[in-house]
Amino acid sequence: MAGYTHLNEDRKGVLVDITKCIGCRSCQVACKNWNNLPAEKTSFTNDWTNPPKTSATTWTRVAFRLIEENNGGIKWRFVKNQCFHCEEPACESACFVHAFIKLADGPVVYKPNICVGCRYCMLACPFGVPAYEWDKAFPEVKKCTFCADRQKEGLGPACVSTCPTGALKFGVRKELLEEAKQRIAASPGKYQPTVYGEKEYGGTSWLYISDVPFEQMGFKTNVSERSIPSYTWSVLKWTPYIAVGWTAALTALYLYTKRRAEVEEDH
Numbered sequence: 001m002a003g004y005t006h007l008n009e010d011r012k013g014v015l016v017d018i019t020k021c022i023g024c025r026s027c028q029v030a031c032k033n034w035n036n037l038p039a040e041k042t043s044f045t046n047d048w049t050n051p052p053k054t055s056a057t058t059w060t061r062v063a064f065r066l067i068e069e070n071n072g073g074i075k076w077r078f079v080k081n082q083c084f085h086c087e088e089p090a091c092e093s094a095c096f097v098h099a100f101i102k103l104a105d106g107p108v109v110y111k112p113n114i115c116v117g118c119r120y121c122m123l124a125c126p127f128g129v130p131a132y133e134w135d136k137a138f139p140e141v142k143k144c145t146f147c148a149d150r151q152k153e154g155l156g157p158a159c160v161s162t163c164p165t166g167a168l169k170f171g172v173r174k175e176l177l178e179e180a181k182q183r184i185a186a187s188p189g190k191y192q193p194t195v196y197g198e199k200e201y202g203g204t205s206w207l208y209i210s211d212v213p214f215e216q217m218g219f220k221t222n223v224s225e226r227s228i229p230s231y232t233w234s235v236l237k238w239t240p241y242i243a244v245g246w247t248a249a250l251t252a253l254y255l256y257t258k259r260r261a262e263v264e265e266d267h
């Protein structure tokens with residue numbers, strides 16, 4: 001963790017147990033309620049996931065997956081998706097003005113007042129999470145905040161608090177990781193042997209265990225265990241001249257954004 005020495009030992013995480021999720025979408029609704037997010041016009045797809053994708057107004061959604069079993073049968077499985085709150089986030093490292101910040105307690109949060117709208121965060125995120133408000137005159141980047149506002153008050157995320165089955169558990173990441181491994185060990189043959197998020201792209205705050213292979217649940221698998229920023233750290237130390245050029249360009253963008261905010265305020 002060369003660049004992330006500020007993280008607290010007891011930083012938070014969420015353990016998602018896919019075997020316990022019943023697809024009720026209470027978490028989806030709780031997120032909308034807490035964050036005052038409007039409903040969006042949607043469409044049915046042939047897998048019942050609704051809406052089909054996360055967006056600037058839907059920061060989490062429950063994917064419905066019809067899984068074919070080895071004996072020829074089929075079964076439904078459901079999985080809640082949102083920002084993973086990576087341990088070493090690519091969105092943060094791609095943002096030259098530091099509009100994305102990995103907080104010491106775990107959440108990766110966004111500061112709209114300093115965002116210049118370059119959208120590199122969207123390109124950098126390996127999970128395709130950040131969404132842009134394309135329909136707004138003064139757009140922002142939107143994604144799950146890990147309910148950093150609630151965490152500051154000692155509360156858990158709204159989505160976790162509402163889950164009726166215990167499929168979501170909020171706590172200290174390292175303790176949840178241990179618990180995940182214990183659950184796997186305690187029920188031989190029930191779970192897949194790995195915890196998704198322990199190592200993927202350097203590890204994530206949201207951890208998943210599942211009885212069906214993660215790729216069948218729509219997860220990116222066989223991905224690097226190195227974080228994306230760790231690649232750029234080794235490159236950036238050789239590119240001071242590029243950095244100088246970027247600084248000039250981004251200063252111009254920053255001034256533009258500042259002016260844009262002033263105009264918005266006047267209106």
Ligand code: SF4
Pocket residue numbers: 083084085086089090091092108124125126127128129130143
């Ligand atoms: S999942 Fe994407 S948006 Fe979320 S912290 Fe990781 S890189 Fe950033």
Ligand code: SF4
Pocket residue numbers: 030031032034035059060082143144145146147157158159160
């Ligand atoms: S942590 Fe908060 S912002 Fe993120 S999905 Fe849950 S309710 Fe929504």
Ligand code: SF4
Pocket residue numbers: 020021022023024025026027028062078080162163164165166167168
């Ligand atoms: S509230 Fe819990 S059980 Fe319901 S869809 Fe969300 S994670 Fe699954």
